[in-house]
Amino acid sequence: MDKPLRVLLIEDSEDDAVLILRELRKAGYTPLSERVETEYTMRSALSSQKWDIILSDYNMPEFCAAEALSVYRECGIEIPFIIVSGAVGEEKAVQLMKEGAHDYVMKDNLKRLVPAIERELKESEDRKSRKIAEDSYRKSDFIVNASRDMMALINRSGIFETVNSSFCKIFGKERQQEIVGHSVSEIWGQEVYEQKIKPCLERCQNGEDINTEDWFDMEGMGTQCFEINYIPYRNSDGVVTHAIMAAHNITNRKMAEQELDKSYRNLQKTLEETVNALSALVEMRDPYTAGHQNRVARIARAIAQELGLSEDAVQGIWVASLIHDIGKVRVPADILSRPAHLSSAEFELIKEHPQTGYEILRKIDFPWPIAEIVLQHHERINGSGYPLGLKGDEILFASRIIGVADVVEAMTYHRPYREALGLDAALDEIKENKGILYDSDVVDACIKVFLEKGLALD
Numbered sequence: 001m002d003k004p005l006r007v008l009l010i011e012d013s014e015d016d017a018v019l020i021l022r023e024l025r026k027a028g029y030t031p032l033s034e035r036v037e038t039e040y041t042m043r044s045a046l047s048s049q050k051w052d053i054i055l056s057d058y059n060m061p062e063f064c065a066a067e068a069l070s071v072y073r074e075c076g077i078e079i080p081f082i083i084v085s086g087a088v089g090e091e092k093a094v095q096l097m098k099e100g101a102h103d104y105v106m107k108d109n110l111k112r113l114v115p116a117i118e119r120e121l122k123e124s125e126d127r128k129s130r131k132i133a134e135d136s137y138r139k140s141d142f143i144v145n146a147s148r149d150m151m152a153l154i155n156r157s158g159i160f161e162t163v164n165s166s167f168c169k170i171f172g173k174e175r176q177q178e179i180v181g182h183s184v185s186e187i188w189g190q191e192v193y194e195q196k197i198k199p200c201l202e203r204c205q206n207g208e209d210i211n212t213e214d215w216f217d218m219e220g221m222g223t224q225c226f227e228i229n230y231i232p233y234r235n236s237d238g239v240v241t242h243a244i245m246a247a248h249n250i251t252n253r254k255m256a257e258q259e260l261d262k263s264y265r266n267l268q269k270t271l272e273e274t275v276n277a278l279s280a281l282v283e284m285r286d287p288y289t290a291g292h293q294n295r296v297a298r299i300a301r302a303i304a305q306e307l308g309l310s311e312d313a314v315q316g317i318w319v320a321s322l323i324h325d326i327g328k329v330r331v332p333a334d335i336l337s338r339p340a341h342l343s344s345a346e347f348e349l350i351k352e353h354p355q356t357g358y359e360i361l362r363k364i365d366f367p368w369p370i371a372e373i374v375l376q377h378h379e380r381i382n383g384s385g386y387p388l389g390l391k392g393d394e395i396l397f398a399s400r401i402i403g404v405a406d407v408v409e410a411m412t413y414h415r416p417y418r419e420a421l422g423l424d425a426a427l428d429e430i431k432e433n434k435g436i437l438y439d440s441d442v443v444d445a446c447i448k449v450f451l452e453k454g455l456a457l458d
Helices: 013-024 039-048 065-075 090-098 107-137 165-170 184-188 190-205 249-286 291-304 311-322 328-329 344-350 352-363 370-375 397-412 423-432 442-451
Strands: 002-011 030-034 051-058 081-085 103-106 150-155 159-164 210-218 222-234 242-247
Touching: 002 013, 013 030, 030 039, 030 184, 039 065, 039 210, 051 065, 051 107, 065 081, 065 344, 081 107, 081 165, 090 249, 103 107, 165 249, 184 190, 184 210, 190 210, 190 222, 190 242, 222 249, 249 291, 249 311, 291 311, 291 352, 291 442, 311 370, 311 423, 328 352, 352 370, 370 397, 397 423, 397 442, 423 442
Parallel strands: 002 030, 002 051, 051 081, 081 103
Antiparallel strands: 150 159, 150 242, 210 222, 222 242
């Protein structure tokens, strides 16, 4: 039997939207969907009808997942928000989940989509149930014992007036009377009360809704993480007389986040080791330019940071820079190290190294378009570069940055066929050809990092 599902798709690719909806239909859903790709259309869709779930691409020409999450939080929507993208790294995925996303699914692994949706829809129902339970506190003086969350009513003196069975269970008590009438500091412990609970209670008693996450050592359970809501309880005159404490155990979720973070760090370590090995391979065959790729990477990273690029973009430029000459492994070693100018035929052979580098790297699943960046690092703004003769904005911005860094390093340092020309000559070269061969913004940033920021390579 088909299951109706109202889906808001934040997606700039109609083809990708079709694939996502097809996956839902295969699982027995009948999706009612709307595709948006800007903040305005998202707000319009949210105001026009109710949705069961939001599926958002990570990055679009006019909008991104982080901005969509900001709108989502602003609207106070209580529905699952899942990132469905082909270009989000694990570090960014963790950050987006901290900002409110409930899960993320890669577009090349859409088989995870339906299980993720079904899990989040179930958890959404649980959250709605908890909210209903919390709202009931505002209308009555009792706590619903059916809830699996810990719930308690605390008066302004810090005394428990009522608790539910889940609260009793977590502290190993059989009856409510073993907690009711006791102070919060007695039950939780004086140190925990003073450091973690008292400040929140005081703010709550001043009329503020508080939401916190914290770890506690629970007897018989070990260290547990709870999401705790402190809700002001007002009498008929609107005066805050109590604080409602509602705690939800999120230990499993936090452990999963930690495992995800650990997995990301291990992946980063493996990536760094792989890139360094590839970089070393080039320099073993070309000893005269030993350190060239590393120095280019340092210049390119400094330029990218000066231009205000994101940490993720800077990292991608760093990785591409470290292996931008990997294609030279195909060039005979005697040509690479020859202490004389090359013939036209030999230079044409050298010019093949961006294409060779692309062929080597294109099947490696980097979090960034490394192969394409390497392919384009000798392209020039006026179309005089190689191998594709791209112009202006046709060239990836990362490639434009590495292209400038490559020229500056090459002119500054010794080469087999000439002595080092020095940094001044290198900076004069990029200034003279600013906007002609080299991107103007990149040139300005490069000059600034050397002359104003004092970038030193040795």
